[in-house]
Amino acid sequence: MAQDGNSGTDIAAADSSNTGHGTEHAVGTAVVARDAIENPGFPPHRHRVTDLDPKKEKQAERTVYTLFYLSIVGSVWAIAAYMAFPIVPEDIASVRTNNLLIGLGLALALLALGIGAVHWGKALMHDEEGIDMRHPVRGTEDTRARAVEIFDQANRESGFGRRSLIRNSLIGALIAFPLPAVVLFRGLAPEGQNPVDLLKHTMWEAGDKLARDPSGLPIKASDVTIGSVFHVIPEKLASVGHSEGYLEEKAKAIVLLMRLKPEDLIEDEDRKGWSYDGIVAYSKVCTHVGCPVALYEQQTHHLLCPCHQSQFDVTNHCAVIFGPAARPLPQLPIAIDDEGYLIAQSDFKEPVGPSFWERH
Amino acid sequence: MNTVTAPAEPKPAVPVKKSGGFTAAASNYIDERTSISTAVKELGRKIFPDHWSFLLGEVALYSFVIILLSGTFLTFFFQASMAEVHYEGSYVPLKGIEMSAAMASTMDISFDVRGGLLMRQVHHWAALLFVASIGLHMLRIFFTGAFRKPRELNWVIGFILFILAMAEGFTGYSLPDDLLSGNGLRIIDGMVKGIPLIGTWTSFLLFGGEFPGTDIVGRLYSLHILLLPAIILVLIALHLLFVVVHKHTQYSGPGRTQQNVVGYPVLPVYAAKAGGFFFIVFGVVMVIASLFSINPIWNYGPYDPSPVSAGTQPDWYIGFADGILRLAPPHLDVVLFDHTFSFGILIPLGLVGLFIMLVLFYPFIEAWITGDKREHHILDRPRNAATRTAIGAAGVTFYAVLWAAASSDLIATHFKLTMEGVIHTLQVMLFAGPVIAYFIAKRTCLALQKKDRSIALHGYESGRIVRLPGGEYIEVHEPVDDFERWKLVSHESYQPLMIRPDSRGRITVAQRVRAGLSRWFFEDRIDPITRAELESSHSNHH
Numbered sequence: 047m048a049q050d051g052n053s054g055t056d057i058a059a060a061d062s063s064n065t066g067h068g069t070e071h072a073v074g075t076a077v078v079a080r081d082a083i084e085n086p087g088f089p090p091h092r093h094r095v096t097d098l099d100p101k102k103e104k105q106a107e108r109t110v111y112t113l114f115y116l117s118i119v120g121s122v123w124a125i126a127a128y129m130a131f132p133i134v135p136e137d138i139a140s141v142r143t144n145n146l147l148i149g150l151g152l153a154l155a156l157l158a159l160g161i162g163a164v165h166w167g168k169a170l171m172h173d174e175e176g177i178d179m180r181h182p183v184r185g186t187e188d189t190r191a192r193a194v195e196i197f198d199q200a201n202r203e204s205g206f207g208r209r210s211l212i213r214n215s216l217i218g219a220l221i222a223f224p225l226p227a228v229v230l231f232r233g234l235a236p237e238g239q240n241p242v243d244l245l246k247h248t249m250w251e252a253g254d255k256l257a258r259d260p261s262g263l264p265i266k267a268s269d270v271t272i273g274s275v276f277h278v279i280p281e282k283l284a285s286v287g288h289s290e291g292y293l294e295e296k297a298k299a300i301v302l303l304m305r306l307k308p309e310d311l312i313e314d315e316d317r318k319g320w321s322y323d324g325i326v327a328y329s330k331v332c333t334h335v336g337c338p339v340a341l342y343e344q345q346t347h348h349l350l351c352p353c354h355q356s357q358f359d360v361t362n363h364c365a366v367i368f369g370p371a372a373r374p375l376p377q378l379p380i381a382i383d384d385e386g387y388l389i390a391q392s393d394f395k396e397p398v399g400p401s402f403w404e405r406h
Numbered sequence: 407m408n409t410v411t412a413p414a415e416p417k418p419a420v421p422v423k424k425s426g427g428f429t430a431a432a433s434n435y436i437d438e439r440t441s442i443s444t445a446v447k448e449l450g451r452k453i454f455p456d457h458w459s460f461l462l463g464e465v466a467l468y469s470f471v472i473i474l475l476s477g478t479f480l481t482f483f484f485q486a487s488m489a490e491v492h493y494e495g496s497y498v499p500l501k502g503i504e505m506s507a508a509m510a511s512t513m514d515i516s517f518d519v520r521g522g523l524l525m526r527q528v529h530h531w532a533a534l535l536f537v538a539s540i541g542l543h544m545l546r547i548f549f550t551g552a553f554r555k556p557r558e559l560n561w562v563i564g565f566i567l568f569i570l571a572m573a574e575g576f577t578g579y580s581l582p583d584d585l586l587s588g589n590g591l592r593i594i595d596g597m598v599k600g601i602p603l604i605g606t607w608t609s610f611l612l613f614g615g616e617f618p619g620t621d622i623v624g625r626l627y628s629l630h631i632l633l634l635p636a637i638i639l640v641l642i643a644l645h646l647l648f649v650v651v652h653k654h655t656q657y658s659g660p661g662r663t664q665q666n667v668v669g670y671p672v673l674p675v676y677a678a679k680a681g682g683f684f685f686i687v688f689g690v691v692m693v694i695a696s697l698f699s700i701n702p703i704w705n706y707g708p709y710d711p712s713p714v715s716a717g718t719q720p721d722w723y724i725g726f727a728d729g730i731l732r733l734a735p736p737h738l739d740v741v742l743f744d745h746t747f748s749f750g751i752l753i754p755l756g757l758v759g760l761f762i763m764l765v766l767f768y769p770f771i772e773a774w775i776t777g778d779k780r781e782h783h784i785l786d787r788p789r790n791a792a793t794r795t796a797i798g799a800a801g802v803t804f805y806a807v808l809w810a811a812a813s814s815d816l817i818a819t820h821f822k823l824t825m826e827g828v829i830h831t832l833q834v835m836l837f838a839g840p841v842i843a844y845f846i847a848k849r850t851c852l853a854l855q856k857k858d859r860s861i862a863l864h865g866y867e868s869g870r871i872v873r874l875p876g877g878e879y880i881e882v883h884e885p886v887d888d889f890e891r892w893k894l895v896s897h898e899s900y901q902p903l904m905i906r907p908d909s910r911g912r913i914t915v916a917q918r919v920r921a922g923l924s925r926w927f928f929e930d931r932i933d934p935i936t937r938a939e940l941e942s943s944h945s946n947h948h
Contacts (some may be wrong), residue, residue, distance in 0.1 A: 074777030077899045077922060081936040085896070086888035088661035088668075128543045133520055141516070144525045151694025152524075157689030162680025171675050178453040178667045180653055180783060183556040234611040234621075239603060241610035259712050277712060288490040288504070294616040297592075297711035330712065334750065335596025335731065336617075337589055338714045352716045353593060354732045355815055355825055368826055372739035372750045400596035401748040402606045406741045 096169045106169040113162030118283040120154030127151050242404045246397045248298040250378060255281035255304060256327065256388040265303070266386045270325050276303040278327065280390070298398055300330040300338060301378050303388070304360055306347060312362050320379035325388065328364050328376040329398040332356055334371040336400045349375070372401060436616070453654035454676050455669035459546045464680060465539035467642065468530045468687040476529040477631065479895070483519055485511040486585060486627035488620040490910045497704050505708035509625045512582040512703060527695035533575050534700075535691060537723040540568045546770070548798050550785035552655045554778070558769035560648040563641050565766050570638050572723050577630040579701065579721055583623050586701075588709030590720055591622060593728070594930040608760035618709065658784050717816050722809075729811030730754040733833050761804065775923045776900060789858070790897040792851035793927045799847035800840035807836045848930065855932040861886060862894040862935055863943040899933045 096103040117185030127147035134140040141374040185193065201207050235241075255264040259277040262284040270276065286292045308324040320326075328349070332339045337353035342360075348367070349358040364375035376398050379391035397405055426433075446497030454460075487507040491502050495510065496517040505513075514523040544564060547553055553561035576594075580587045595617045598609040652669045662668050670676055694759045706715070720728050731754050738750035764771075772794065773779075788795040809818065811832045818825045865885035873879050884895070903924035907913050 072777060072779040074779065075900045075903050075928060076776070076778055076780075077901055077933075079899070079934070079936055083892070083895045083935065083937055083940060085663060086660050086892055109835075128520055132495070133518060135518075136498055138497070138517075141523060145522055145527070146696050148521050149524045149692055153689050153692035153696060155689075156685045156692055160682045160685030160687075160689055163678045163685065165682075167675050167678030167682065169524050171678060175668050175669075176451070176453045176671050180665050180667060182781060183652060201421055215592050221593075231611065234614055234625075235607075236615050239610075239615065241606050241616070244616050245606065260710075279712070289620075291616070291711075293618050293711060297617055300712045327625070332596075335593045335600075337592055337596075337718075338712055340712075340714045341716060352714050352718055352815065353589065354728075355829065357825075365777060366736045369736060369829075370734035370738075370750045370754075372737055372748065375479040401739050401746045401751075402599040402609075403602055403604075404606055405746040406744055 091174055094169065094173055097173070103170065106165065110162050110166045110170065111156045113165065117155045117158035117162065120151050120156070122151075122160060124148050124151030124155060126301065215295045242402075245298075245399070245402060245405075248398060249280055249283065249286075250299055250390045250392055250393045252390060252392050254390045255382070255383075256301070256380065256390065257281035257283070259300065264387045267322060267325060267382045267388055268386060270303065270305045270388075272305050272307060272324065273344050274305060275344075277301075277330070277340075278303045298331065301327050302330045302339065302342065302349065303327045304342060304347075305381075306361065310347065310361050314363065317363065317377065317379075320377055320391070322380055322382055324386065325380065326360065327380045327388075327390075328358075328360070328375040329394060330375075331399040332371060333366075333373040333375060333398075334369070334400060339375065420680070431787045439538075449650070450673045451671040452650070453667050453669045453671055454654050455662075455667055457657055459550075460654070461683065462539055462543035462546055464683055466536060466543055467646075468684045469536040469539060469691065470638070470642065471684070472532040472688050472691055473529060473536060474635070476532065477527045479525045480515065480529055481631060483511060483522065483582070484508070484627075486581065486624045488618075488623050500704060500707065503708065508581060508583040509703065509708045512584075516704065524695055527700050528691055530579075530700045531694045531698075532691045533578060534721065534723075535687075537568070537571045537575060540564070540571055540722075544568060545802070549788040549795055550655070550657075551782065551791055551794065552785055553769040554782040555773065556652055556781050557655075558773065560563065560645060560652070561769050562766060563645050563648070567638060567641050567645065569762070570634055570641070574630060574634050574638070575721055575723055577626040577634065579621055580626050581630060582664055582701075582703045583709050584703035585706040585709050585713065585715070586703070586718060588618065588711075589714055589718055590724075591618065592711070593731075597731075597751055597755065600748035600755075602745070602747060602752070605748075615859065618711070653783070655783050655785050658787070658893060660892045662784065664783050666782070686944070717813060717819075719816070723814035726805055726808035727758060729808035729814075729832075730758055732811050732814055733808075733829065733836060737832075758808075761801075765801065772927075775903075775927050777903065777924075778900075784896075786897065789851040789854040792848050792855070792930065795851050796844045796848035800844040803839040803843035804836065807832055807839050811836075852930060852932060858894040859932060861936055862891050863940065895934050897934055899931060900928045902928045 050122075062227045096106050120391055127144070131140070131143045131147050133144050136225035143247065180392045184190070206213055256276075257264045257280065259279045262279070262281060264281050265276060265278070279296060281298050283292070283296060283299065285294055303325065305323075305325045311321065311324060311326065313321065330338050330340070332351040332353065334351065334354055334356050337351050339349050339356070341352055342348075343350065343352040347360040348359060349364065350356075350371065351358075351371070354370050357367050358364040358371070358375050359367050363377060366372070366374060376394045376396050380388055381391050383389050433443075465472075485507045489507045490504055490808050491507050491510050493503050493510050493513060493747050495501075495513050497513055500513065515526055517523070547561065547564070576590070580591055595609050595613065599605045600611065601608060609617065612622070612625075613619040614625070654669075656662050656667055656669070659668070670679075709712075719725065731751070734750045736750070738748075738753065740747045740749055786794075788798075811829070814828045814832065815825060817823065818828045868882045868884045870882045871879055872882055883947035903921045905913055905917055905921045908917070
């Protein structure tokens with residue numbers, strides 16, 4: 047690779063003006079012992095059995111081509127399996143057979159091919175090691191000098207260093223031109239919406255019936271026995287279509303409803319009216335990173351988030367008693383209507399779900 | 407190029423000698439248009455050293471090729487849309503259920519396309535293997551010191567590839583829009599919202615509105631099949647180019663020096679072995695994909711924000727990030743200046759970020775401590791770089807604790823422990839574990855060095871007991887030959903840096919820090935044996 051293009055004389059001239067011997071590198075804190083033991087050089091080559099015994103060589107050859115033929119068998123098998131074992135609609139077992147037999151055929155094709163090639167390389171191909179010499183990764187002094195000279199020349203010929211007004215305005219233009227692209231990404235989210243407002247409200251409004259998830263049937267207070275737990279959505283969620291934000295509304299509005307013995311509940315003065323006869327409703331969205339807090343431990347009245355194991359104490363306004371969550375689950379104030387159905391008194395009094403910058 | 411000596415004269419000479427028929431004619435045709443003979447001349451007999459640990463990077467490369475092949479097949483069937491459809495495919499339990507087109511098309515790939523499930527499983531298993539092999543490859547590079555000059559930049563490229571591979575994995579398993587992946591996205595959403603100042607809007611832009619929205623699958627799809635693979639391909643090309651430029655490192659051995667590389671040529675031996683190895687890796691993935699199911703989304707069902715199953719876990723390589731979230735103590739939100747700082751998320755993310763930065767920049771940190779500016783092409787045996795190996799052991803332990811934490815609930819239920827006990831233990835282990843691992847690894851390395859030294863000087867214990875005339879029993883030591891001994895003695899020794907005043911007679915703080923680190927790095931060491939020692943040991947024993 048020592049072909050240095052055009053003029054050798056230029057390079058020599060540039061080299062003499064350069065620092066010259068920059069190839070000696072600092073060894074840092076390494077101790078280069080003068081008395082170190084010397085490299086004994088290559089050990090004698092040990093021949094393989096296939097080099098020494100023609101029979102073994104023949105045998106290895108047979109193994110290799112047998113494997114390659116076996117690979118062809120595997121490929122044919124896979125095609126045959128594709129045709130012979132189709133997927134029968136509504137028959138799960140046929141999917142398994144299809145998967146298994148095509149897969150094993152392909153596996154045979156691939157493994158036999160691969161093992162054959164490696165065996166060929168190891169047992170039959172010339173096995174004496176070769177040696178390449180290394181050279182320092184950096185270019186030779188000549189090359190480096192020439193590179194410096196080229197940059198110099200380019201600088202002189204263009205005036206990049208001299209014409210600072212052109213250079214600086216160019217740099218400015220290059221910095222400015224990607225900025226519109228960044229702005230374009232504003233379009234990733236719909237305009238006219240403010241995420242902060244959206245996060246601070248859910249679809250719960252005064253008078254909304256609490257309904258079962260996923261059936262959507264409203265819940266009577268008398269249905270909720272002590273110790274039971276209900277997964278709850280607003281009854282009116284059913285009227286929201288999928289294209290109208292069903293999942294987005296549901297993701298915020300899901301609630302867990304539990305009935306405890308009224309004497310087990312420790313309630314703040316200002317939240318005494320938020321429960322009904324021991325029935326309490328809390329947001330199901332974990333205040334850590336938003337998983338559904340789906341597991342209720344009846345005996346201890348603890349809620350557990352299965353994602354990161356935050357635990358909340360239902361008797362004590364769902365205060366965090368363990369795990370990474372920072373805040374209690376928000377409580378939904380509930381009451382009953384004239385027919386005995388559970389209804390919301392209002393929306394949640396604080397944002398549900400994980401913390402965010404503008405939450406406070 | 408060599409255009410000086412290439413007038414149009416040698417043409418007639420070629421056809422006279424040429425008797426190779428079609429192959430020769432075709433080669434000539436291509437070379438006259440591409441100069442490919444130059445590439446063959448430069449690369450065809452290039453030497454690569456042999457060692458099993460060098461295969462780990464190959465596994466990574468090959469599993470990426472497998473991912474590309476199987477993934478391309480999947481794109482022909484997958485619909486990256488969150489439009490709501492009623493599932494009407496072959497899987498009876500979900501018939502008529504509302505789900506996104508993404509989920510429905512993934513179901514169709516699994517149950518209605520012949521070989522579709524196989525390709526899905528090949529894709530997923532190969533992805534798991536991809537990340538795993540990159541991880542092991544990286545550990546090999548780290549513990550043998552292969553990242554040292556001139557390969558520091560290639561370490562950085564490789565580590566970025568590791569991060570990108572995880573990003574590919576995450577974007578990929580979020581695509582089917584099933585319950586498990588939806589919960590994964592929910593967690594990402596919660597984490598993003600915890601970022602100060604920009605979190606809320608970032609999440610809003612990412613999901614195209616409120617979570618989950620109807621855009622995220624399409625966007626992840628663009629990242630998954632276009633942007634990320636393109637970057638990975640470019641970086642892999644660069645990574646391999648550097649391997650060619652630097653020439654591969656080799657383990658120490660007789661005849662091997664910093665100035666040579668000893669091994670087999672690309673043509674024919676490496677072509678056969680590496681090419682064959684590609685098919686072996688592909689074959690192994692195929693066996694696994696035929697026999698073991700992975701990510702059975704039909705068991706999870708479509709995404710719905712309300713249900714969740716106990717024991718949810720991400721794919722293994724995201725585990726460490728999920729694990730550290732679980733280890734944060736409660737009540738870490740702080741309200742300052744009317745804004746919420748979600749330290750329960752920021753501290754874990756910051757710790758993981760710090761860990762990643764330390765790994766990324768490790769080659770530069772070590773180079774600064776040792777001040778070693780030479781090129782290194784002979785690999786260290788891990789024991790001979792005791793402090794580095796100990797640092798590696800500490801890092802692996804840190805990662806392993808986070809990884810275990812991602813399964814804290816399963817550990818608790820399987821081993822009948824309390825959830826709290828498991829978490830508290832892991833919290834302690836996160837900080838104590840690396841320290842313990844550091845000391846154990848370091849002492850083990852030094853002990854192994856001592857053993858090597860004793861074998862090099864006195865030979866192996868032969869197991870033959872001899873009774874001397876005086877009644878004393880000794881075990882006969884068989885000396886090692888020169889070639890075997892070379893492996894034991896060919897490493898270098900380092901001394902801690904001495905603090906010296908600079909040209910203005912001052913000792914800077916950076917100097918002091920560096921000297922302190924250097925002392926810590928090199929203080930405990932065992933020097934390799936010298937010729938004098940070897941000779942004196944021979945005269946003693948014979």
